[in-house]
Amino acid sequence: MKTILCINDHIAEMSDEQTGKLIDSLPGWRREIALRYKHLQGRRECAVGYVELLRGLRVRFGINGFPSFTYNEHGKPFLQEYPDLFFSISHCKEAAGCLVADCPCGLDVECIRKAKPDLVRHTMSPDETERIFSNPFPDIAFSHLWTQKEAVLKLKGTGIIDDLHSVLEPEKLQGLELHTVENPWRGYVYSIAIQHQ
Numbered sequence: 001m002k003t004i005l006c007i008n009d010h011i012a013e014m015s016d017e018q019t020g021k022l023i024d025s026l027p028g029w030r031r032e033i034a035l036r037y038k039h040l041q042g043r044r045e046c047a048v049g050y051v052e053l054l055r056g057l058r059v060r061f062g063i064n065g066f067p068s069f070t071y072n073e074h075g076k077p078f079l080q081e082y083p084d085l086f087f088s089i090s091h092c093k094e095a096a097g098c099l100v101a102d103c104p105c106g107l108d109v110e111c112i113r114k115a116k117p118d119l120v121r122h123t124m125s126p127d128e129t130e131r132i133f134s135n136p137f138p139d140i141a142f143s144h145l146w147t148q149k150e151a152v153l154k155l156k157g158t159g160i161i162d163d164l165h166s167v168l169e170p171e172k173l174q175g176l177e178l179h180t181v182e183n184p185w186r187g188y189v190y191s192i193a194i195q196h197q
Contacts, residue, residue, distance in 0.1 A: 003105065003194060004060035006052040007097035009186045011044055019044045026050060027066040045091035049098060053087055056100035061085065076157030088154050094188040104195040106155030108147040111188050115142035123149070125165040140189065144180050147191035152176065155193040 014022075023034050023043055034046040057063040061082075069077040079085050087100045088107040099107035113119075115138040120129050128145050135141035149167040153160060155176070166172065180191040 001101065001103055001194070001196070002060060003099065003101040003103075004056040005097060005099045005107070005192060006056045006059075007095055007109070007190065008048050008052055009095035009183065009188065011048050011091075011096055012094060014044055014048075016040060019047070022047045022051065027068070029068060030066070041093055045093065045096050048096040049089040049091045052096060052098040053089055053100065056087070056098050057082075057085075060100060072157055074157055074159045076154070088151075088192075090150075090154075090190070092188055094186055095183075095190070097190065099192050099194075101194060104155050104157075106151040106153065106193040107190065108150035108154060109188060109190040110143055110147050110150070112139050112143045112184060113146070115139050123164045125168075128165075128168070137184075140182050140184060143189040144182060144191070147189050148178055148180055148193070151178065151191040151193040155195060 019040060023031055026034060026047060030050050034043045037043045037046055067079045067081050070080045071077050085100060085102060086105050087098055088105050089098045090107045090109040092109050092111045094111050095109050097107060097109055099105050115132055120132055120142060124132065124145060132138050132141045149164060152167055175196050177194045177196065178191060180189065182189045
């Protein structure tokens with residue numbers, strides 16, 4: 001199994017000029033996607049996520065150039081020129097990254113979010129809710145579980161078709177490997193999900 005995770009958590013330090021140059025350097029189709037974001041921050045995140053994909057492809061798989069995407073019926077992107085490779089791009093205002101692998105994978109990067117009781121109850125099982133609110137840092141605990149759920153759903157590429165409460169039940173994680181990194185100093189959490197072949 002070959003994988004690489006590329007994360008850039010310095011995107012907030014990019015100037016508007018640097019962001020503009022980065023967007024201008026993208027292939028036309030990706031530039032169009034970046035420019036659909038209303039605010040410069042969203043454009044920056046989108047552009048950096050794609051650049052991290054390029055870095056991962058080059059460093060781990062020896063692939064250069066600007067690959068284009070195809071999409072499944074649920075909108076999950078795939079590399080048109082490399083059907084045996086998988087990737088997952090994710091970004092928030094604090095970090096952007098891409099996980100690239102030769103097996104199905106998912107990445108979710110999120111800013112640490114407030115563990116609001118209504119949101120927690122809507123997205124978490126009773127056991128997960130208890131774990132969050134008994135944690136001395138409930139916001140981090142919530143973000144930890146939320147990114148794990150998103151990473152699993154992104155790996156599956158089906159969107160939210162399962163009940164969010166049950167995404168992390170052990171029987172649904174058969175053959176999956178989950179890793180989570182909490183970075184409270186930079187204000188984000190990320191999780192990766194990898195399917196063993």
